[in-house]
Amino acid sequence: xxxxxxxxxxxxxxxxxxxxxxxxxxxxxxxxxxxxxxxxxxxxxxxxxxxxxxxxxxxxxxxxxxxxxxxxxxxxxxxxxxxxxxxxxxxxxxxxxxxxxxxxxxxxxxxxxxxxxxxxxxxxxxxxxxxxxxxxxxxxxxxxxxxxxxxxxxxxxxxxxxxxxxxxxxxxxxxxxxxxxxxxxxxxxxxxxxxxxxxxxxxxxxxxxxxxxxxxxxxxxxxxxxxxxxxxxxxxxxxxxxxxxxxxxxxxxxxxxxxxxxxxx
Amino acid sequence: xxxxxxxxxxxxxxxxxxxxxxxxxxxxxxxxxxxxxxxxxxxxxxxxxxxxxxxxxxxxxxxxxxxxxxxxxxxxxxxxxxxxxxxxxxxxxxxxxxxxxxxxxxxxxxxxxxxxxxxxxxxxxxxxxxxxxxxxxxxxxxxxxxxxxxxxxxxxxxxxxxxxxxxxxxxxxxxxxxxxxxxxxxxxxxxxx
Numbered sequence: 071x072x073x074x075x076x077x078x079x080x081x082x083x084x085x086x087x088x089x090x091x092x093x094x095x096x097x098x099x100x101x102x103x104x105x106x107x108x109x110x111x112x113x114x115x116x117x118x119x120x121x122x123x124x125x126x127x128x129x130x131x132x133x134x135x136x137x138x139x140x141x142x143x144x145x146x147x148x149x150x151x152x153x154x155x156x157x158x159x160x161x162x163x164x165x166x167x168x169x170x171x172x173x174x175x176x177x178x179x180x181x182x183x184x185x186x187x188x189x190x191x192x193x194x195x196x197x198x199x200x201x202x203x204x205x206x207x208x209x210x211x212x213x214x215x216x217x218x219x220x221x222x223x224x225x226x227x228x229x230x231x232x233x234x235x236x237x238x239x240x241x242x243x244x245x246x247x248x249x250x251x252x253x254x255x256x257x258x259x260x261x262x263x264x265x266x267x268x269x270x271x272x273x274x275x276x277x278x279x280x281x282x283x284x285x286x287x288x289x290x291x292x293x294x295x296x297x298x299x300x301x302x303x304x305x306x307x308x309x310x311x312x313x314x315x316x317x318x319x320x321x322x323x324x325x326x327x328x329x330x331x332x333x334x335x
Numbered sequence: 336x337x338x339x340x341x342x343x344x345x346x347x348x349x350x351x352x353x354x355x356x357x358x359x360x361x362x363x364x365x366x367x368x369x370x371x372x373x374x375x376x377x378x379x380x381x382x383x384x385x386x387x388x389x390x391x392x393x394x395x396x397x398x399x400x401x402x403x404x405x406x407x408x409x410x411x412x413x414x415x416x417x418x419x420x421x422x423x424x425x426x427x428x429x430x431x432x433x434x435x436x437x438x439x440x441x442x443x444x445x446x447x448x449x450x451x452x453x454x455x456x457x458x459x460x461x462x463x464x465x466x467x468x469x470x471x472x473x474x475x476x477x478x479x480x481x482x483x484x485x486x487x488x489x490x491x492x493x494x495x496x497x498x499x500x501x502x503x504x505x506x507x508x509x510x511x512x513x514x515x516x517x518x519x520x521x522x523x524x525x526x527x528x
Contacts, residue, residue: 248482250474266375269475327467 092134099131145182148307154186164196171293172198172210172300184310191215191318197304211309212300213317218329220295224262224271226280227289251277270328279323288313290320297321358492362501365483369505372476373421376508379469380415380429386465387412387436390458394439397449401442408435421506430510436462477507 106123142158149156160180169178184195192215199209247260247268254277262268271292272280288301299317301309391405411432418425440459443449450456487496487503496503 248478250478250481266372266471266475269478270471273471325467325471326464327471330464 095134096131099127099134102127103131142182144307145305145310148310149184149186152186152188152311154184157183157185159183160196164194168198168212168214168296168298171291171296171298172212182305186314188314188318189322191321193314193317195305195310195314209304210300210302211305211313212298213313214296214298215317215321217292217295217297218321218324219331221292221328222262222264222267224260224268224292225289226258226260226272226291228257228285229259249277250274251281254281257281267328271324273323273325276320276323279319283316287316354491355495358486358495359499362483362486362492362496362499365479365486366501366505368479369476369483372472372479373508375472376469376476377420379465379472383432383436383462383465383469384412384415386458386462387432389454390436390439390462393452393454393458394443394449397446397452397455398442401439404435404438404442408432408439411435421508423506426509433466433510473508473510477509480505480507 102123106127146156158181160183164180164183165178168180172178179199180196181199182197186193193213194215195211195213197209197211245261246255247262247265248255249260249269249272251274254272258280260268260272286301288299291298291300297317297320299313299320301313305313387408391408394401394405411428411434415425415428415432418428440462443455483505484503486492487501495501
């Protein structure tokens, strides 16, 4: 099942600035401006050079603010063009719900929350960032949909060299589950505490579909009542639409045996 | 000096014993996993067998001129019952049963009243789900067989397997019929366009 074509109106792709960098630069701007104002007030070194520096700093600050606002404006326009809803900040529910799942620690922050429906499936998408110094997980772009049933923790992601090395040494927390398709097993790591459930979900059709995806298209995790698709970083324009469509397509590809309660023997 | 060699020898012996024990336990674990996963396959196959009498009775009520097709289905079910578990004969018999079921469902296309029958629709739905379950259980069983075979054929398992009588003669449960390789689509069974 291929994802449906995105909506007709689509603004140009936008790239969000790194939130932490922007915050740090903003503080720097404030600090430099404060120092400059003190200098001016004291009047010892007041002159054209100082005025130029001050003007440059103020200009840089304004530029950074404009870039951030510009990205947000384009993102909101993209969301609106799809008939979805945007909120800059979370009400706290998502942080509480997904902090453990996404290994972001207690200080997970959620922003840029998008809610809506795609092909009749309700979803929520958002950006996360960690405020917890003990975790080194960077910000993530997440799409979450309600799963048809509660499930053990199933993870599907593309193989990465460090992960492969850890698995080869037997250091991984969960073993990689191999499937009959060599191409699939070479490219993807599948981990699940119930191996049989992984086989129920990942059918030959599902394997074929996942193999057709572009590399680094994101990770999948079905944990509890939620099916989650996530990437490191932030959504860049069309990527939001694609991620939502692919999450819905994943849901549609699930066979009945994976969506219904297990049959009694 | 002698004490050092004794220590080294003891250490090596303990290491070999540890690796041997781990290998043996892994082989036993994999073998048990094969047994467990086969019981899943067997359960689903039995579920499908149990659907046959109901399907025959339902179709007979509407399609009175399809005695050949229904007879073939009944004979296929009997052949499955007569075959020994986990043998190529059983796999062939199950394939034949799957094909016979496909033919009965195809025949139903020509009988609108039968297609609309609530009983038939329920049986179709159950049959589809059962085929999916058989496919998943069979793939899982075959994966376990593959893991076990790898364990007893690869080093260092191959050294131990012969000593403890772990043979790699466990066969995968393969289905000969191409139709059975893929579970029938819900739409094709339920008559949806």
